[in-house]
Amino acid sequence: MATVAFFAPAAAGHVNPTLGLAAELVRRGHRITYATTAAYAERVAETGAEVVPVTSTWEGRDDIGTPQMHGKELARAMVLLLEETRAMLPQLSGGPPPDLVMYDGPLCWWGRILAGRWRVPAVETWPNLVGNEHWSMATEYTKFNPLSPRFLLMAVRLGRFLRAEGFRDMQAFMRGDDAALRLVMLPRAFQYAGETFTDRYAFVGPAIAERAYQGGWKPSGDLPVALVSLGTAYNDRPDFYRTVLRAAAGRPWQVVLAVGEVDPGTLGPVPPNVEVHRHAPQPAVLRHARAFVTHAGMGGTMESLHFGVPMVAVPQMAEQRANADRIAGLGLGRVLAPGEVTPDALWRAVEEVAGDEHIRERLAWMRQEMAAAGGAPAAADAVEKILGRR
Secondary structure, three states, X not given: OOEEEEEOOOOHHHHHHHHHHHHHHHHOOOEXXXXXXXXXXXXXXXXXXXXXXXXXXXXXXXXXXXXXXXXHHHHHHHHHXXXXXXXXXXXXXXXXXXXXXXXXXXXXXXXXXXXXXXXXXXXXXXXXXXXXXXXXXXXXXXXXXXXXXHHHHHHHHHHHHHHHOOOOOHHHHHHOOXXXXXXXXXXXXXXXXXXXXXXXXXXXXXXXXXXXXXXXXXXXXXXXXXXXXXXXXXXOOHHHHHHHHHHHOOOOOEEEEEOOOOOHHHOOOOOOOEEEEOOOOHHHHHOOEEEEEEOOOHHHHHHHHHOOOOEEEOOOOHHHHHHHHHHHHOOOEEEOOHHHOOHHHHHHHHHHHHHOHHHHHHHHHHHHHHHHHOHHHHHHHHHHHHHHOO
16 A cells, blocks of 8 residues: 555646546555645545645635736746745645655646655646647747746746755756656547657546535436536636526526626526526536536536537636637537627527537547546556556
8 A cells, every 4th residue: 555645736627637536546545645725625535535634825815816827827826836835835744755746737836846855756637738849828829928027037036946945947847857647637639739748648538526525416307407617716707697597598498507606696587497506516417418508627628528518618718718629629519709608699509519419429439538548547557557666
């Protein structure tokens, strides 16, 4: 039995994709510790992992938004990540080292640093699209000025911090060059230029966890079900939710609408065929859904594909636009730009994807690709292979 320490930022899109892997490693007899905040403790505990409680500098703050590690937001995101890293390290440095560190590749700098301090192998989890010289988010969907004074100042601060931690090459640190493997939680077929990535990238597909902590869900009748959600980070869109309510009124559909932190009482009349949740039990609803109106975050996208549900993508930021374009390009759904979302256009898109035979065929193909990728068992096999090298 090995001890594997999981580290991820306090964000659903980075925690949820790892839960199936944590549960699989527990099932195989390994001791799994998972450092997370109180907001995610219940879902982590459900996997059988030991919760290591931490406090995040991002909790309870309405002034920071969700950091993005690309484009104009990069310098601000790096400031927030450095603050979070400085706060996490003293909370996590005690105790004996694990046999392996598993950390979130895009955002979890403290996982990289702790693996270096402990001199143990590390595996990165990537819950989103990855990049190389053939395709990258920075060149395709965002613009970044490496000579920005703000970025240069932040780079100096980060370089000084990393040197104190024993990392001399900042670019190598940012790329995660010391990791033994990158587990990409999507199938290679969904990745742009997927065939160009080396064997340091294992495209294992999503490791879907049931998430019983959210409770179950069943349709109330025989109507087709549509789920509508903008996820957990970019969901402050009351006008969008009002559009959904107007679009759904009088339709022969059962609609499950997740509105996040928006007060449902501010949205106006709710049609009888719509149920409004702060946070819907997404996998449970998708199990019954005929269509999913989504912001095209990668977590929700992979869950929708897992259950074979066609998507209407309404992306809210650059990374989601990349995902949405891939959904449309692979024939798995269609895209509506935010400015195109009217009640009639939205519901026309829902009915089109739900009834499109070609989309159904493409979804069946992608489900085969996901099954071949292996999911949580394949990811656990890769982790155990690295543990066996010690």
